[in-house]
Amino acid sequence: MRTLVLGGSGFLGRAIVEEALARGHQVTTFNRGQSHPDVPGVEPVHGDRQRTEDLERLTAGRSWDIVVDVNGYVPVEVGEAVRLLSGRAQTYAFISTVSAIDGFPGKPVGDQPELWECAPDAGPDDGDYGVLKAGCERAVEQGFDGNVLIVQPGIILGPHENIARMPWWLTRISHGGQVLAPGDPDSPMQFIDARDIAVFTLEHAERGTRDRYVLTGPTGHITYGQWLELCKEATGSDAEFVWADSQFLVDQGVDPFVELPLWGGPPSEVTENFWSVPTAKAEAAGLRVRPASETVRDTWAWLRDIPEEQRTYGSRRQHGIAADKEAAILSAWAARPA
Numbered sequence: 001m002r003t004l005v006l007g008g009s010g011f012l013g014r015a016i017v018e019e020a021l022a023r024g025h026q027v028t029t030f031n032r033g034q035s036h037p038d039v040p041g042v043e044p045v046h047g048d049r050q051r052t053e054d055l056e057r058l059t060a061g062r063s064w065d066i067v068v069d070v071n072g073y074v075p076v077e078v079g080e081a082v083r084l085l086s087g088r089a090q091t092y093a094f095i096s097t098v099s100a101i102d103g104f105p106g107k108p109v110g111d112q113p114e115l116w117e118c119a120p121d122a123g124p125d126d127g128d129y130g131v132l133k134a135g136c137e138r139a140v141e142q143g144f145d146g147n148v149l150i151v152q153p154g155i156i157l158g159p160h161e162n163i164a165r166m167p168w169w170l171t172r173i174s175h176g177g178q179v180l181a182p183g184d185p186d187s188p189m190q191f192i193d194a195r196d197i198a199v200f201t202l203e204h205a206e207r208g209t210r211d212r213y214v215l216t217g218p219t220g221h222i223t224y225g226q227w228l229e230l231c232k233e234a235t236g237s238d239a240e241f242v243w244a245d246s247q248f249l250v251d252q253g254v255d256p257f258v259e260l261p262l263w264g265g266p267p268s269e270v271t272e273n274f275w276s277v278p279t280a281k282a283e284a285a286g287l288r289v290r291p292a293s294e295t296v297r298d299t300w301a302w303l304r305d306i307p308e309e310q311r312t313y314g315s316r317r318q319h320g321i322a323a324d325k326e327a328a329i330l331s332a333w334a335a336r337p338a
Contacts, residue, residue, distance in 0.1 A: 012070055020198075091149060183246040
């Protein structure tokens with residue numbers, strides 16, 4: 001099949017491109033050609049989706065069976081791409097996010113979740129990430145003349161992760177010694193490998209599926225403690241995890257999700273909702289999630305060949321706690337009253 005990927009050189013986009021090539025697709029990618037090298041085997045078209053003339057150059061004389069839009073964040077910009085691609089492809093698969101669901105994570109995700117209110121022509125200042133993604137979904141559904149597939153992933157991990165949550169943990173754990181670990185090791189987690197999203201998305205795009213799916217690991221997939229132990233095993237480290245109480249960490253000024261990635265702070269309804277997203281619909285539609293050990297192992301295999309000074313820990317925001325701050329908190333935890 002002929003497949004166009006808007007994006008296609010970074011993390012999830014790269015996984016989708018590699019899966020499409022493995023399935024025998026003829027793949028065109030459209031991106032700025034600045035952040036990452038193009039995947040070998042694609043037809044690369046470089047341009048900026050914010051520029052109509054670049055989109056017109058992309059679409060001139062071309063058509064595809066499938067469009068996969070990985071990097072659409074602003075409804076009005078997504079709508080312009082949809083306008084120019086409508087009639088030039090049969091299926092438009094849009095990669096959204098579970099954060100587009102109204103109230104999440106303050107409210108649990110139901111079986112038929114509603115989206116945040118956001119117009120399909122909203123601009124970049126008309127909402128936060130999740131709200132704007134909801135508007136992007138509407139822009140695709142209302143503007144594309146063909147099959148529309150919406151994918152709403154939760155936490156995405158795996159090789160080439162550019163948000164760098166697992167890469168930071170793997171690097172820190174590989175150094176060994178006492179490692180500050182947050183909260184309760186039995187706290188549940190849910191995440192999905194980017195490669196599993198790629199398989200699910202392309203399988204349904206090939207079929208012309210018209211639907212919306214939340215994609216993440218099943219409830220009870222893994223605990224935080226099990227995940228960190230997998231990181232220790234993969235790196236061959238002698239790390240000793242020191243589990244500190246969540247409220248203690250907050251009192252010490254630790255920023256949840258950022259300084260200790262994927263730790264959400266003290267237990268609350270919000271954190272419970274965040275890690276208990278239902279996946280029954282996607283599983284019934286064929287979602288297969290690989291073992292967490294495989295995701296951890298493959299991410300380390302990719303990361304360890306990158307010199308530490310060249311590793312980045314977040315494309316938009318730096319992840320990971322500073323070594324001196326971690327050491328001070330470990331000392332404070334050890335010295336706390338019995």
